[in-house]
Amino acid sequence: MSQGDTSLLKVRGVFSDFASAGSAAGAGEGVSEMKACLFQNGLLTKVYKDLKTTDNLEYSLGVNRLSGTLYMLADTEQLIDWNNLQPQSVTEEEWLQMTASSENGQPHPFWTGKVSLDSLTSGKQTLSVNMKRGVARFDLLVRGTAISVHRLTLKNVRQQGYLFEQNAVSSPEDVTSDDRVCEFAAPLQKDSVGVAYVYEQKNPELMVSVDVSIAGRSYTLEEYLMEDVKRNTVYTLTVRKELLTEELRLEIEEWNKEGDIALTPDLNSAIHFDVESLVLPEGVSVNGGRDVMTLPASALDFELQIDCDNELEWINDPSLPFVVEPVETTWQDANRFRLRKPLLPPGYPEEEALVRFRRKGLQGVYDEDSLKIVLLANPIQLEGELVFGKDDYLCDFARYVDNELGRMTLPEGYELLARFQNEDAWIKVEQVSARSNTYRVVGGWRPNDPKADGREQMATLVVRRISDGNETESYQIKRRNYGLPVTKMNGVWWCKYNAIGNSRSFDDQILVPQDPAAKAGKTVLEYLNTCTPDEYMRLWNRSAYIGDTGIGMEAVAEGGTVKLSGWKNPSVNMGQLDAKALAPDGYEMPAIEYYDRIFNGGWGMRFDRTDGYYTVQSPWEGRAHVYTLSGSRTDLFVGDVQLPELFHAEVYNKTNGVKDECVTFYGPGAQWGSGGVNHNKIVIACYSPENNGWFHAPGLRRQSIGKENSRIIRFIKSPVEYIY
Incomplete structure (x- = not known):
């Protein structure tokens, strides 16, 4: 690999358990975060702060060349200032002298390891890095009846230790010492693992003191520990009562002495x-x-x-x-x-x-x-977005979803059912075909659902054996039930109100239970004609959008002029974005062809007139005519600027001479330069790869729309298979 190449190196952390009799290599349980540093030619050249832990503890790292030493560190977030650790900021010699300090007398648990990259010929192989714990562990063993251990004290414990293993066991030069007292809530009368932990240290002054009682009499047993206390090692402190002399003794042993042969039992038979x-x-x-x-x-x-x-x-x-x-x-x-x-x-x-x-x-x-x-794995096969938790058997989408959520293929002789408890049947289950045991799980939608306020909806999928009706498995699906107020006109479910604020977020939109016109028993046009100025401005303002931000710009007064705060010429044309790019889940920006069904494109259709009929741009199922009914307000202010007469209008058609449902349009005029808002000149957002759109000034026209034009967004409900 040449000097300038980048290689993707795979590294597996092999986490060693404490070296003790009968122990095996651990799997790194409890590791919360992993980081790495690469040193080349004695200098830090790369810091890997965001390594993602995987099931097999493998990590992918990009290296500029296969040389130097890679240091791996786990759970060192509190020990190193990672935010300020930058390449070229530390030498390898300084790095190896870094230390960890105790907090309130307790050492921080961590792992470290290193591996040389100098002998590698390619980055395709997976390197194993032996990760050792940075602390030693003390276990307490009780040998004898009626022995109670009340307190254990490690005296003169070093409070700092090296992060990385040194050539020989040692302690930092400026190390401090203190006693580590271990009080027990209840006296220990049996073997106890991990009663204390300390950093690796060279310490001829280290002692252990154990306060015990037996037959009502108290004793204190003290012994010096070994001078070298090694990391990743277990030391056993055994309180023993001799059978013959009844003498109490404290014995100290390091489990992994080199050269020792572990004793094993005489196994007469395997189990x-x-x-x-x-x-x-x-x-x-x-x-x-x-x-x-x-x-x-x-x-x-x-x-x-x-x-x-x-x-x-x-x-x-x-x-x-x-x-x-x-x-x-x-x-x-x-x-x-x-x-x-x-x-x-x-x-x-x-x-x-x-x-x-x-x-x-x-x-x-x-x-x-x-x-x-x-x-064995479950024989049921899943497809799509269905993923059930291993512990709670729940698939929680945590958002609004509908249409096909996934498929489940069951073993022969079983069927899938959907059940609901105090809940609407918002999911349906259907068999793909009579010859297939695959079931589609389909989420539904209810137009103007009064309960669509963001609450959680639950459904249960039940697996049932056909032969005896025995229900063998059940799983739950949960979603957030959001809904925008809609009206259906010429085959399209139109939202009744403009998008407001963050167009992608239901939290900023008018939801079905909040529909102000419906609460007042009025159409949207009637509501806009009669509501207070504040209520009008709540629907009117923060509903102008530009580019791909999806954040509604607020109309503000500036020097006697109304302008859109934050307006600037964007780099993308909103109409050429994906239809769902700016919409909340389950909704989308209408294709221009949908507006062609309800608008007349010859400047004749105006929001400041009540007139009709108009011939639409593209009739749908023979519905070629629409009508308009207009309204206006003259009592509206933005800051201290009074707005000119603002018009709004509903567009509707008739069935057998009777008025059908309608769609009402309103909103701030478009801004396309620094001059401010052009009142009553509205650009209506729609999806059009050809960059066409609908513009009202003063009549409606289908034309090319420049990216610099702010627009109002009126979403539609995305096509849905199941309406409940």
Whole structure:
């Protein structure tokens, strides 16, 4: 790779668990954030602050050349000033001397690791970086009856430690020391993991003091710790009562001493699933070697028997996708456990898990004492936007959605139903064909729904076995139910009001329950004729748009002139944007052809006249004529500027001589330069790749519209398959 090339390097973080007897490499559980720094020729050249954690802890990094050392850091947000860490700002020598400090005596948990890039020939391979914890852990072991540990104190603990592992265990030169006191809410009478944590340190003064009681008498046991306390290492503090002398002792041991050979039990027999003692549920199977059990995706709650010569204790692992609990039995019938697992929803892969046990009388946990459980994926197949949570079985769109939400393909012999509890039937489920077991899940819309105020709508999808009617699975779908007031004219559901404020946000729009004209029992034209000036301006102002911002410009008074605040000549023409680019979910800017159905394009159709009929530009289903009814206001002000007579008008057609529903147009005139608003000269936004539009000045005309023209936006409801 040449000097100027950029390579995409894949790096996998291999997170080491604390090095202790019987431990295995951890998976980095609990890591909240990962960052990286690249040093080349002894100088920081690249900082990676936004690495996204993936399921397999792989990260993609761009490097300019394959050289230098890559340092990986996890959970160091509070230890490094990442905002001010910039390339060229620190040398590698200075970097390796960086330290972490305790807070209120507690060290910050973090991981670090590094890898050299000098030997790489391409960026296509995946590098593994061994990530070590920056702290050491102390465990407390209690050996003897009636022993209670009340307090543990680590004396003279170094309060600072190096971020990165040094050539030898050491402490920073200006390190401070303090005591770390561990008080327990209740006296400890059994083994306890992680009673204290400290930074890696070289410390000949480090001591441990343990306050214990036995048979009503109190004791304090003290011992010096080893001088070198290593990162990523477990140290056990054992309080032991000798059987013969009844003497109390404090023993200290480092688990991972080099050269030590871990002791393992004399295993007379491996453990197996005992398939003869219990009846397994439907779909559960055990392999011939009796060491692998396969579970279906369905929810299960059953007992299993483990075949072993020793009594077993299950090792709790919160990461397992099921729960195992011991079943109280007699000593003749030990090693019986209860396994409970939830339903695995569709869309998740097959999983494998190891269930570990400890033999009674042994302290260690050994790989031989484990059994594998395979959890099969759900046979239901999903398509589209349907994604159900693994824990709550919920697909929460958290926004308004309609039309086809997705498809579910069920196993043969099953069907899909939609159910609602105290809710409208806003979802329908339909089978794609008689020969297919695929079901479409379709979201619906209700015109002028009085409950469309942004509330949550819930539906339940139920999987039912056809042969016996047994309902085997259920999943929930949730959306926000928003709706804009609409009126249907010539085949189009027109919104009754202009877009206001943030045109993409329902929060700024007039929603159905807020429809002021409907509340007053009037048409929009009647409401505009009679409402207060403030109410008129609430609908009229902040409804002028330009370019692709989607933010309504406010009309303001400036030097005796009304101007649109923030107007400037944009780089894009609004009419050539995607029809849904500026609209809230489920709505869109009308195509120019929709306006052709209700407008006459020869300057003759005017908003300042009540007249008709007019012949429309493009008749729809034979409806060639429309009529207008106008109104005006002379009592409106913008700041201290009184507006000239402002006109508004409704456009309607007739069926058998009777007036049909209508669409009313109003709004600030267009601004196309620095001179301000041109009153009653309205540009009406519409989608037109050819850059045509509708302009009223003083009559309506279909013509090319320049990008510099501000416009009012009247959305329509996007086509919807299901109206409920």
